[in-house]
Amino acid sequence: MKITEKEFLAPGHRACAGCGEPIGVRLALKVLGENTIAVSPTGCLEVITSPYPETAWEIPWIHVAFENAGAVASGVEAALKSLGRKSNVVVFAGDGGTADIGFQSLSGAMERNHDIIYICIDNEAYMNTGVQRSGATPYGASTMTSPAGKKSFGEDKPKKNLPMIMVAHNVPYVATASISYPEDFMKKVKKASETEGSSYIHLHQPCTTGWGFDPSKTIELGRLAVETGAWILYEVENGDFKVTYRPAQRKPLIEYLKAQKRFKHLKEAEVAMLQDYVDRTCSEYGV
Amino acid sequence: MTSTGAVVKKPGSTRNTKTGSWRTFKPIIDMDKCIDCENCYLFCPEGCINKEYEIDYDYCKGCGICATECPVKAVKMERE
Numbered sequence: 291m292k293i294t295e296k297e298f299l300a301p302g303h304r305a306c307a308g309c310g311e312p313i314g315v316r317l318a319l320k321v322l323g324e325n326t327i328a329v330s331p332t333g334c335l336e337v338i339t340s341p342y343p344e345t346a347w348e349i350p351w352i353h354v355a356f357e358n359a360g361a362v363a364s365g366v367e368a369a370l371k372s373l374g375r376k377s378n379v380v381v382f383a384g385d386g387g388t389a390d391i392g393f394q395s396l397s398g399a400m401e402r403n404h405d406i407i408y409i410c411i412d413n414e415a416y417m418n419t420g421v422q423r424s425g426a427t428p429y430g431a432s433t434m435t436s437p438a439g440k441k442s443f444g445e446d447k448p449k450k451n452l453p454m455i456m457v458a459h460n461v462p463y464v465a466t467a468s469i470s471y472p473e474d475f476m477k478k479v480k481k482a483s484e485t486e487g488s489s490y491i492h493l494h495q496p497c498t499t500g501w502g503f504d505p506s507k508t509i510e511l512g513r514l515a516v517e518t519g520a521w522i523l524y525e526v527e528n529g530d531f532k533v534t535y536r537p538a539q540r541k542p543l544i545e546y547l548k549a550q551k552r553f554k555h556l557k558e559a560e561v562a563m564l565q566d567y568v569d570r571t572c573s574e575y576g577v
Numbered sequence: 578m579t580s581t582g583a584v585v586k587k588p589g590s591t592r593n594t595k596t597g598s599w600r601t602f603k604p605i606i607d608m609d610k611c612i613d614c615e616n617c618y619l620f621c622p623e624g625c626i627n628k629e630y631e632i633d634y635d636y637c638k639g640c641g642i643c644a645t646e647c648p649v650k651a652v653k654m655e656r657e
Contacts, residue, residue: 312622
């Protein structure tokens, strides 16, 4: 795929070394190009890209409250329409701003089918405030508010299936992606930008600080998630479901779990249970 | 234009902050080994490796993703 060499997210932003979030934003903006307006709710991305009075954004970008990115993006799109202008409107939100706090405004925007692209960059917890659990935290992960210890097991609820909730909104385009598969991700962003109406992309992004692994392994971890079946790459175009990447031979889940500090406390029986859960999900999705 | 929020008018102004000072290990690309796969360019979180594979050390935080993702091990991490 041909992408511009121009960077729309300037260096000098304050992301941790090895952070996956700016990778996702860089690649998405390379596809969307200059004629783009971005909206971000509160989250890691907002904090790292806008240390006042500086900004890392090279395109118009608006930061809004945690709960209303969907509503503000709807407003931007409606305003552009009334002015007779055409521009990509994209939301970059974290999993907290999507699955929990921003959920109702996202649901409204999707229901009204505004011509926006909503990209949820999912690092599976509230990382910016010190790793608190979110609705997107997977079962078993140790976080500050679901710690592993004598009296607590770690996160005891399964990960909320956001992309499928978006499918249930009957929007024209829903996809999952991973920063470790840039070609696949960029193709999906391209499709989303060509879609009339709402599109939703759920981008899986390993977090070196919150998950506990070496900063140089960010891409490796994302790849392991897909290779083990813990994260599945698919798209749903006008209701047609298609898996976009199938690992030739699924790796055992333990390889993904043992690479991260947040799963270190899991015992054999719990790992077996998680493996069973992944196996069932994979056969359900046909991976 | 009136505004009720904070407005930053100069785009890309985080360039004023040279995050290269965070670095402990410095990536060095061996161009003789390089096979032009663009992995380091695509996966750099700072976007500070260009398509000619020149690294902008003003901003490189030394995360080492480029070295891990290089399929031919052309990127070496050296202590500063």
